[in-house]
Amino acid sequence: MADERTTEVPPAVPRDHAGKWIAWNKAQTKIVAVADTLTQVRQAAREAEEIDPVFAKVPRADVRFVGVAA
């Protein structure tokens, strides 16, 4: 059950971005940059003058994750 201390439901990340790094705006309502690496997406978010972006690695579309270094 949601309450006032629960974050908003974030939008789904589209499959086009599978395997990429993305940057959300701080409210996590909009993807503001997409790139192959964290370094690149950090730079792209900076160029977009996004304040406090949230960086995320998007899961691949056809491979499921069960642990690091697999």
Added chain:
Amino acid sequence: MKFRYRRYAIMPSLDFPDGALYRPEVPLRVIGLDGSEILSALVDTGADVTLLPRSTQNAIGGSIDEAATSRIAGIGGREIEVMSGDVTLALECAGETLEWIARVRFIPDESSSDAGAILGHAGCLQFFRATFDGHAQDIELLPAPDFPGSLKRE
């Protein structure tokens, strides 16, 4: 603090017939001497340690303990050597901020596989009561009585 699971569109499969993958990820602020950045971090009760990308350490000026390297491995058994460091971590939700200092492991960005940051036992989950609600698709993190950090309210 409650956080909604993150939803990703993937190829439909037997396990995910609707092509939707839900993950317990939380926005984690990582704070160093030169600044901070926010990563969407997977909360992973199966992870022994907390892992962050090495480039985050570079970007924020996180401390590295050159003498404290260790090895980690996942399914498949491939081991990688990682460096340790101390950073300040913060979770922010609805006007509340939980902040604590944690020893974390920095992994090479190219080894981050399908999760950019992982909140494991050491450095994170040892300090929280975590409730995963897969049906409602949310996760609640409450600081344990021995939480070593601070809670701030706006």
